[in-house]
Amino acid sequence: MTRLVLFGAPIAIVASIVFSGGDSEPPTVVRHAGGSSDSGSAAPAAEEADDHAEEIDALPPGLAAPAMKETASRLVSSAEASTLDWRSQYGAIEDVGDGTGYTAGIVGFCSGTNDMLQLVEGYTEKHPDNPLAPFLPALRTVDGSDSHEGLDPGFTDAWRRAAEDPQFRKAQDATRDRLYFEPAVRLAKMDGLGTLGQFIYYDAMVLHGPGVEADGFYGIRDAAMAVADTASEGGDEKAYLDAFLDQSRSAIKNRKVQRDTTRIDTAQRVFLREGNLELRKPLVWKVYGETFRLT
Incomplete structure (x- = not known):
């Protein structure tokens, strides 16, 4: 199960720019079908993190430590692909019928949600003679929709061929980190959250x-902060994370398709209830009724 909403519309994802250290290209404009044009609180949150960049960077690595990042990747993969072997998903691609077009790769990059386009553009810039390059015009056309126009036939085979290239796998890793992992972890640290909270933010991202919007990461965070103070605001970390998971769960339940909440109910909520705020192993959880273990 991957994210079922398009990114904010049209918003600048300033968080990914600020969190990468301020040397990135200009903010990326991405779209949300039927969404508002309000930039919301993403930019203020990013600016605040930028103001505290030195303090954040001086904190323990938390989820960014290599072993913990591997754990996070396996946890996400259990929910996204029902496997702990997240590296087996570089070549995965299908249309799951959720309105976002093709879903592919290690975190479910989607042809309708701009992240797949960013991935293929970046990969093609460095490696122009790749199997996906001929499909770039079509990816630009279908961005923001569930259309396959110009992608069929051939795109799925091209994706699988590209995934055999170690450079394309590296490009997937880098795009995941830039758009999702790094912004989530750094914002969680700013909010005073431990490793579990950092993972909860990452999975929600x-x-x-x-x-x-209300069903996007920053909207969910805003709603949680209206209910409970973050740890950095002097609040109880577990109470805040409970509120965040409540809002995330509500966003899932409000969808028309793929409304399963087990990644929260029988995974993240279990770790939180156990007081495992540092996400220490052993970990036992269920997703879609299947039990997973990390020891």
Whole structure:
């Protein structure tokens, strides 16, 4: 199950720019079908993180530590692909019928949600003679929709061929980190959250997309902050994370398709209830009724 909403519309995802250290290209403009044009609180949150960049960078690595990042990747993969072997998903691609076109790769990059377009554009810029390059015009055309126009036939085979290239796998890793992992982890640290909270933010960023609407990551964070103070505001970390998971769960339940909430109910909520705020192993959780273990 991947995020079912398009990114904020039209918003600048300033968070991914600020969190990468301020040397990036100008903010990316992405769209949300039927969404508002309000930039919401994403930019203020990013600016605040930028103001505290030195303090954030001085904190323990948390989820960014290599072993913890591997754990996070396996946890996300259990929910996205029902496997702990997240590296097996570089070549995965299908239309799951959720209105976002083709879903592919290690975090479900979608042809309708701009992240797939960013991935293929960046990969093609460095490696112009790749199997996906001929499909770039079509990807630009279908961006923001569920259309396959210009992608069929051939795109799925081209994706699988590209996934055999180690450089394309590296490009997927880099795009995941830039759009989802790094912004989520750094914002979680700013909010005073431990490793579990950082993972909860990351999973929500992947699942919901970095939108500012009620069903996007920043909208969910805003709603949670209206209910409970973050740890950095002096609040109780577990109470805040409970509120965040409540809002994330509500956003899932309000969807028309793929409304399963087990990645929260029998995974993240279990870790939180156990008080495992540092996400220490062993970890046992269920997604879609299947039990997973990390020891």
